[in-house]
Amino acid sequence: MYNQSRQSGLIRFARVDAGSTVIDVYPGDGDWTRIFSDAAGPEGRIYSFVPAEVAHFNNDPVGRMRTLAKEPGRENVEAVSADLLALPEVTQPADVLWLHLFYHDLHTALIRARGATAADFNRALYERLKPGGSYVIVDHAAAAGTGTGDTQSLHRIDPASVREEVEAAGFVLDAQSPMLANKDDPHAVKVFDPSIKGKTDRFAYRFVKR
Template sequence: MYDQSKLSELIRFARIDAGATVIDVYPGAGDWTRLFSDVVGPEGRVTSFVPAEVAHFKNDPVGLMRTIAQEPGRENVEAVSADLVAMPEITQPADVLWLHLFYHDLHTALMQARGATAANFNRAVYERLKPGGFYVIVDHAAAGAGTGDAQSLHRIDPASVREEVEAAGFVLDAESTLLANRNDPHAIKVFDPLIKGETDRFAYRFVKP
């Protein structure tokens, strides 16, 4: 996670407020789900969506999210799992869909093994968001590399992300350089100890018209 100032800024950037309905896609350890739960409060709703494509991981991501949903004060959290493109079928219309360090995975063999592609996932997001809703993407940058480094380095060109998301009908509403790092060489895997946790990252906020 980030320091408190960056967390606060990212929450503002994502337009997540009290009473909002948020879908946290591929929630990892659940840190964002917990944070969003606190922000939206009792009148809001957080759906922690675990793609079926990763549900078999040894850390039991579905079980982990269900445990979080049972924590005291987490009555506004629901943990669900399905194929990526089936997300609209098991979630409620949302104000915000949050995708943190995951978009590049849409271009990997793991995610595509069950038929998911970036194009049909973006269409699924468009379907699930309310009019005026926000699709917020934070990911590891690979400027100029298109989608070619997604599998090998877990990076993606921001321009490619924008092109793909806009093709689904979204409009770019804002971008942030809060997580930029000019010292990232972009040529090494994001898990490399030289850069892990400090990668050059971009943040986009798209809106559904």
């Protein structure tokens, strides 16, 4: 997880405020679900959305998020799980859609095995986001010009490809942040490699639904 300064910066970048409805897509350990729960407060609503495509993992991601939702003070959190493309069916319209280090997985065999494509998923998110809402993507950067070629092998994606795909669904790029950039990342090694783990060059995009 990031230091406090970066966490605060990303909350502001995502425009999560008191009363916001946020969908945290594939929440992992739930760190961001907790952060958004605190930021949105009792009038907010946080959906900790575990894609059915990964619900079978041995670490029981759905069960872990249900346990998180029962923590004291987490009454504004709801753990939900469904196929990626069914996200609109199990959530309410959102102010913020949050994908942290997950977008590249839309191009991997694991996620596509159940029929989800990045194009279809982006259209589903467009349907679920409120007008004026934020669709925020933070991910590991691949080398410029590589497109989606390194998503499976290195768990990286070319930021330009992300922008192209998301804008094709109707979103408009509203802002991008360099706060997670690392110019010393060679972009040629897997993100789990000890030499770069936790220090990858990452991009942050905020798209909006006009």
